[in-house]
Amino acid sequence: MEGLALETLAVRAGIDRSQFNEHSEALYLTSSFVFESAAQAAARFSGEEEGNVYARFTNPTVTAMQQRLAALEGAEACVATASGMAAIMSTVMALMQSGDHIVASRGLFGATQQLFGNILSKFGIETTFVPATDLEAYRAAVTPKTKLFFVESPSNPLTELVDIAAVAAIAHEAGAVLAVDNCFCSPALQQPLKLGADLVIHSATKYLDGQGRVLGGAVCGDKKLIDEVFKFLRTAGPCISPFNAWIILKGLETLRIRMAAQSASALELATWLEAQPQVARVHYPGLPSHPQHALALRQQSSGGAIVSFDVKGGREEAWKVVDATRVVSITANLGDTKTTLTHPASTTHGRISPEAREASGIHESLLRVAVGLESVADLKADLARGLALI
Numbered sequence: 001m002e003g004l005a006l007e008t009l010a011v012r013a014g015i016d017r018s019q020f021n022e023h024s025e026a027l028y029l030t031s032s033f034v035f036e037s038a039a040q041a042a043a044r045f046s047g048e049e050e051g052n053v054y055a056r057f058t059n060p061t062v063t064a065m066q067q068r069l070a071a072l073e074g075a076e077a078c079v080a081t082a083s084g085m086a087a088i089m090s091t092v093m094a095l096m097q098s099g100d101h102i103v104a105s106r107g108l109f110g111a112t113q114q115l116f117g118n119i120l121s122k123f124g125i126e127t128t129f130v131p132a133t134d135l136e137a138y139r140a141a142v143t144p145k146t147k148l149f150f151v152e153s154p155s156n157p158l159t160e161l162v163d164i165a166a167v168a169a170i171a172h173e174a175g176a177v178l179a180v181d182n183c184f185c186s187p188a189l190q191q192p193l194k195l196g197a198d199l200v201i202h203s204a205t206k207y208l209d210g211q212g213r214v215l216g217g218a219v220c221g222d223k224k225l226i227d228e229v230f231k232f233l234r235t236a237g238p239c240i241s242p243f244n245a246w247i248i249l250k251g252l253e254t255l256r257i258r259m260a261a262q263s264a265s266a267l268e269l270a271t272w273l274e275a276q277p278q279v280a281r282v283h284y285p286g287l288p289s290h291p292q293h294a295l296a297l298r299q300q301s302s303g304g305a306i307v308s309f310d311v312k313g314g315r316e317e318a319w320k321v322v323d324a325t326r327v328v329s330i331t332a333n334l335g336d337t338k339t340t341l342t343h344p345a346s347t348t349h350g351r352i353s354p355e356a357r358e359a360s361g362i363h364e365s366l367l368r369v370a371v372g373l374e375s376v377a378d379l380k381a382d383l384a385r386g387l388a389l390i
């Protein structure tokens with residue numbers, strides 16, 4: 001598969017046909033695998049002989065998905081997980097121990113902040129959150145115990161960018177590993193490993209599936225690090241179901257064209273939103289007004305499909321826009337072909353204290369649109385209805 005383009009890998013990587021020579025990838029709905037003899041069972045269990053044993057460890061459908069995603073990210077290896085949060089949790093559990101320290105960008109997804117700030121701290125793993133764009137703050141946060149840097153770029157929901165190459169250099173200077181949550185861009189728009197990151201984390205629930213059907217996650221990187229994550233996963237069990245892996249495997253086939261179409265629509269919608277008198281500010285890396293537009297042009301191949309904007313006013317005005325919609329879905333997911341609209345302060349980021357939320361710029365006036373495949377004219381009309389009420 002070496003040397004092939006991303007669009008070719010998306011439909012061709014990871015294929016391992018069975019004896020039936022099926023064209024579309026097979027779905028192996030089996031939790032265990034049969035051995036030819038007691039000796040073979042023993043050899044498989046001890047690892048002397050390669051092969052499937054039990055689906056908490058491996059399953060051919062899951063392996064196919066892992067190989068395809070690794071190819072798209074330009075990674076040596078990939079391990080799939082039950083969800084994006086399972087991918088993050090498994091990475092931390094595999095690579096860290098009590099007493100270790102994480103440096104994380106501040107604008108992370110709400111559950112990731114909860115995991116780092118409230119749950120890992122119970123087990124002696126502390127996290128310092130730093131402003132996503134402040135390189136000096138990353139450097140200053142390093143302690144002798146820092147093992148992991150964790151960033152999200154663009155961040156959810158404010159689309160702040162992290163300079164991945166610069167943060168990778170700081171992490172490596174500190175002897176730490178950099179993990180990048182690549183959920184918003186997917187490998188179709190950004191390949192963090194090529195920018196110097198060590199691990200890429202995915203919520204496959206989002207663009208990799210692309211149609212809002214299943215939960216899944218993945219960690220990609222070099223074989224040594226992924227083997228560590230796999231060892232945790234096969235023992236602790238937050239593995240993906242073969243059915244979900246198959247859905248995601250097939251979703252990857254259309255990833256590039258979905259991302260291109262959805263990004264183009266997002267840019268058009270963001271440009272229109274910026275011209276609306278009821279809109280105070282639009283957050284979209286593809287707009288020249290985005291504070292890190294130059295970095296976006298360097299690091300990503302487009303602005304992505306997520307647009308956030310602050311309406312003039314607060315929660316009441318933002319909710320007016322939400323409640324007036326008839327086409328878009330009022331739901332917390334993103335990365336779907338159906339456009340979704342979210343009020344982060346009362347949903348995805350609702351469990352964070354109001355002070356911490358305000359400090360990270362997630363105001364009551366903020367709305368997040370994850371642009372799908374509908375006509376942009378219909379999306380504009382749907383949002384215009386609510387904006388007219390402000």
Ligand SMILES: Cc1ncc(COP(=O)(O)O)c(C=O)c1O
Pocket residue numbers: 083084085086109111112152156181183184202203204205206215216217
């Ligand atoms: C950036 C980001 N990372 C991780 C996750 C968690 O993924 P999952 O819901 O698949 O556990 C999400 C979910 O919205 C997300 O937006």
